[in-house]
Amino acid sequence: MPLFFRKRKPSEEARKRLEYQMCLAKEAGADDILDISKCELSEIPFGAFATCKVLQKKVLIVHTNHLTSLLPKSCSLLSLATIKVLDLHANQLAGLPEDVGQLTALQVLNVEKNQLTHLPRSIGNLVQLQTLNVKDNRLKELPDSLGELRSLRTLDVSENDVQRLPQMLAHVRTLETLSLDAASMVYPPQDVCGAGTAAVQQFLCRESGLEYYPPSQYLLPVLEQDGAETSRDSPDGPADRWLREEVEWQNRFSDYEKRKEQKALEKLEFERRLELGQREHAQLLQQHSSEKEEVLQTVRQEQSRLEQGLSERQRHLDTERQRLQEQLKQTEQDISSRIQKLLQENQRQKKSSEILKALENERIRMERLMAITQEESENLRRREIASAMQHMLTESCRNRLIQMAYESQRQNLVRQACSSMAEMDERFQQVLSWQQMDQNKAISQILQESAMQKAAFEALQVKKDLMHRQIRNQIKLIETELLQLTQLELKRKSLDTETLQEMVSEQRWALSNLLQQLLKEKAQREQELRELLTELEAKSETKQENYWLIQYQRLLNQKPLSLRLQEEGMERQLVALLVELSAEHYLPLFAHHRLSLDVLSRMCPGDLAKVGVSEAGLQHEILRRVQELLDVARTQPELKPPEGEALGPPTAPPEPPESVRPSAPPAELEVQTSECVVCLEREAQVVFLNCGHVCCCQQCCQPLRTCPLCRQQIAQRLRLYHSS
Secondary structure, three states, rough: OOOOOOOOOOOOOHHHHHHHHHHHOOOOOOOOOEEEEOOOOOOOOHHHHHHHHHHOEEEEEEEOOOOOOOOOOOHHHHOOOOOOEEHHHHHHOOOOOOOOOOOOOEEEEEEEOOOOOOHHOOOOOOOOOOOOOOOOOOOOOOHHHHHHOOOEEEEEEEOOOEEOOOOOOOOOOOEEEOOOOOHOEEEEHHHHHHHHHHHHHHHHHHHHOOOOOOOOOHHHHHHHHOHHHHHHHHHOHHHHHHHHHHHHHHHHHHHHHHHHHHHHHHHHHHHHHHHHHHHHHHHHHHHHHHHHHHHHHHHHHHHHHHHHHHHHHHHHHHHHHHHHHHHHHHHHHHHHHHHHHHHHHHHHHHHHHHHHHHHHHHHEEEEEEEEHHHHHHHHHHHHHHHHHHHHHHHHHHHEEEEEHHHHHHHHHHHHHHHHHHHHHHHHHHHHHHHHHHHHHHHHHHHHHOOOOOHHHHHHHHHHHHHHHHHHHHHHOHHHHHHHHHHHHHHHHHOOOOOOHHHHHHHHHHHHHHHHHHHHHHHHHHHHHHHHHHOOOOHHHHHHHOHHHHHHHHHHHOOHHHHHHHHHHHOHHHHHHHHHHHOOOOHHHHHHHHOHEEEEEOOOOOHHHHHHOOOOOOHHHHHHHHHHHHHHHHOOOOHHHHOOOOOOOOOOOOOOOHHHHOOOOOOOOOOOOOOEEOOOOOEEEEEEEEEEOOEEOOOOOOOOOOOOOOOEEEEEEEEEEOOOO
């Protein structure tokens, strides 16, 4: 059996009917009836109990719903103390409350067509109950407390699994009508049950040792008890009182029919108004479709204009291609002329080859003369090399002896270290076990300490703060950009491009200044949050229990439910766009004003400023990206998803707003891990300020006082949030 289940949500028509009936019951001059039937309810609303209690309702009609229990949580049956008629048929009730006997004023109880398996014993406390209908349920037996219903006139237990009637039912002398399944009865016998209510009562009276009297002798006192108190002392006979009571009930029934007709007329009027509203909605939809056609027409015109521009661009490209072909022909002619010149030069070189042969003969003669001096120099060189090799061998022997002594000493130290490490491991395991025990004790204490609750609240406060998160995102973007600029600068240095190097250095200085400013803003924002925390701590001096836990829960649930539902209903394309632009803190504004991609396409930057988007660069970027998304959706209709379903989030990397837009050229440099320029092993993880270079790892940057790339003094070191 599942631990949780989804409640059945009522339809719009059922919800409107419930609201209408509740409002009708609360109007001035309303009758004593509360009718909330056919509203698809899974439980009776709390407002119905309050209405019955405050307005003293006499009749509660809740039939044809999905009720599984008569009482929801935090409700009491005492709210229905004035109810005389309770109609619960055609529901899914598995049982009645055990304290149903508190409804002492109840006269009619109808639970037909439910899933009751038993009746509570307290049902015998309903001393004024006259009609009990439990038809079509799953009852297998009836409680003996039914014999205490002194005013019961009608009892229907048919279409159940009941085979025996309680013998105490003989004490109900006012029973006029008893409906049951005679074919399945065991006690009383089937022939007795088929003979009628009087035969069944006579049989039960004989079994109980009582004398049977017809119910007419007991019925009139019961009716007198339900009437006014003055009727008890009336000098008229019982028959006259019964006739007056019958006339009174007929009058009440006629009044109820009149009120029912009036309610039917009101329902027709309400349906007429609803139909008018639907017609107005249809007109609005038609108007919206016409506006959409106009927008499509403008898009078609824009597309035709773009096609004309493309054709002109194509003609321009054709002319450019012809010009390039002419240049190629001229180049071919130049190449052919150069080849002719090369051939002529080759002929001249053939003539000079004879001169070269003569020079070669002269060179051979000179080499023969130099051979004697060369042999002497080689002998001198051999002697020098032999002496150097002898010196090297003596040095290598000395080094080998030193190395052997070092190895023996190192092995002794290793053996000593291993023994000490084993002892340290044993001690460390013991300390770890002690620390684990202390940690378990500390955790149970920390959960109760206000200081830790305060720390958790402080961490969540910083995490939930939109301004602090926006500053962190901008710092991450600037750090990534500085890493890209450093990689680009290293690459351009190898290519010796001085002009681009100057431009990159200017951009790096600008980003470094912006990063310092953002760090100051981040520290200032954290100081403001700490001051707010100090104020909250001053308020907590009232010794309220679990103060920080309550504040933590409030901070988690600080956004209204309606606003969260509106945010969930936004287009996923628009949500992904705002996340890409690091503008997710504007999601509540877009959800509140119900902005969509179609609406944003018709807006200007001034309209976004009125909505609450203050950054000018972000305004233009949002409108530009929205227009691109709509153009892609129009040019690629085959990729458009079904109506009502938004596109998935784009896979492109998020672009920062114009206020912190990366200024580096979009070269083929991707954000890759840059190695440290000192150790050339680990990746660069530290930003040097004021220069803004990202060129060293965390270990190598500690002893440095100047930047390895630009040789400027390091004023501040800032570790990257992420290295990718």
